[in-house]
Amino acid sequence: MTHWTRRHFMIGSAAALLGKHAFAGSGSGNSIGIGSSDVIGADNPVVDAFVKAQPFYGVVMLGKRGKPTYVRAIGMANIEEQKPLRADTPFAIASISKWLTSVTVLRLVEMGKLDLDAPIKRYLPAHRADTGSKVTLRHLLSNASGIPNQFISMIKADRSLFTASMTTTQAMQQFCQGESIFPPGSKFDYALTNWIIVVGIVEAVTGQPFQQAMRNITLDPLKLSATRADQAYADDAATAVPYATINPPARKTDVRQPYMAAAGGYYSTADDLMKAAQAIFNQGFITPASLAQLTHIEVDSENYALGGRVKNLQIAGQTHRFGWETGRTTGYRSVLGHRLDGEDTVIILNNTDMSQKTMDEFAYSLLGASQLPAV
Structure with a gap:
């Protein structure tokens, strides 16, 4: 296995700045569906470099002001049945x-x-x-x-x-x-x-x-129809299967009791998470007072607010504040990074047990960002 290092990120980020616009397809070069529509976006060499260096299966989505600008589904939702991932495939989002x-x-x-x-x-x-x-x-x-x-x-x-x-x-x-x-x-x-x-x-x-x-x-008020926590949804044929390894495929079991739903029981899609982030942080779904509570750091050592983290990231020499939600459970990893002014969103969903640190660093690289030590 090739390990994804900071050097890989810097090479990928430099390549992204030089990349030409092209069709953003799945790992096989086919179009990607969100619902029934195909997504066209800019070619992203950061993603290309990452998937060459890592045994990554998952969905990557980038957004601007709440609208997807790049989507790519890579690998299999079900290896044994050779069922490819789609942009609208549900994944466990764990602590998100x-x-x-x-x-x-x-x-x-x-x-x-x-x-x-x-x-x-x-x-x-x-x-x-x-x-x-x-x-x-x-x-x-x-x-x-x-x-x-x-x-x-x-x-x-x-x-x-x-x-x-x-x-x-x-x-x-x-x-x-x-x-x-x-x-x-x-x-x-x-x-x-x-x-x-x-x-x-x-x-x-x-x-x-x-x-x-x-x-x-x-x-329901957010229209997050693909976000659910029931076991039937976890077991649905459309939901990504969790794996410990790809080759050979080794499945993991993800079972959640109803009393665990708040902590990490939900499944969702990249599209639902994009919609939720923009509505909650930028479109008044909660009051300004509630938003201030949601994004107030309660535990400085962890950058932890209420139910998630808030981070300062440096992009092109400018400091930007991000809501940074992550999830880690058996066979699944997830990142939802949303700039609090609504300008940029990154979502990564994975079903191959990748390290959370690697997922976070991949997200930083997609944003062209580096993390600052304090919020």
Whole structure:
């Protein structure tokens, strides 16, 4: 395997500046479909250099002011059946789900149903009193609650818990009742338990299952029809199959319980993510006050805001602020980078277990950007 290095990126980026405009097709040179239409864009030598250096299968989309300017689908959605990826193929987006969940929570704040800084015991009276009286939604959405991730230790001890059918209340009782490991807001801990509790809170204040609340509050208003979290969608023949390796093909299994949906259970397409980013960051889907909350760095060491990161990138000598959403789960990797002024978007979806660092660096190169150390 050829490793993608910074030198590859610099060569690819230089080539992109010299590239001629041409048809942007799939890996075999055929046109790419978003729905029923073909996409034409500029030839992109950065992509060409990357796919020569890496065993990459996935979809790459670049956009300007919310409109795709370049799309390319590379490789197979299903290797065994020789089914090629399309630009509208759904992939697991993993932790990008947290960003969509945070938007839903902020919409509930706008409706007066939630308060980011109220103790979670207000919404979950059965939660243990000590953490319930100190931890807030803000702490949960920024992965800084201090509630320990008992899910990991319990699943290691008893694998049957992973496939056991549990309600959200049962999952909170099982995994989210540990004693605090640090004062809320003092550290970053990327714990699934934060998001199980968020699911419980959303269900408590809406009276609906979490996925239905997400659908009603965020996904349907944004017209994100290809963004879903149900297992049937994950298993659908149109959805990209996750692989550990391409040659020989070795599949991975991606199973998500309903109580895990907020943390990383959603599947989506490049087109839906492009649409969501522009609407949320630039078209007033949430209020200016909510947008300020969504993009405010809560954990400086991680550039982490609510449900995702905010990064400063340098492009052509200018500094630009980006919403930077990423996802990593079994066999899938994803990046959604969106300049907060709406000028540029990069989306990469992958079904071959690539390292997240490599995905991020690929995205920087596509933008002609370098990351600055602080926001």
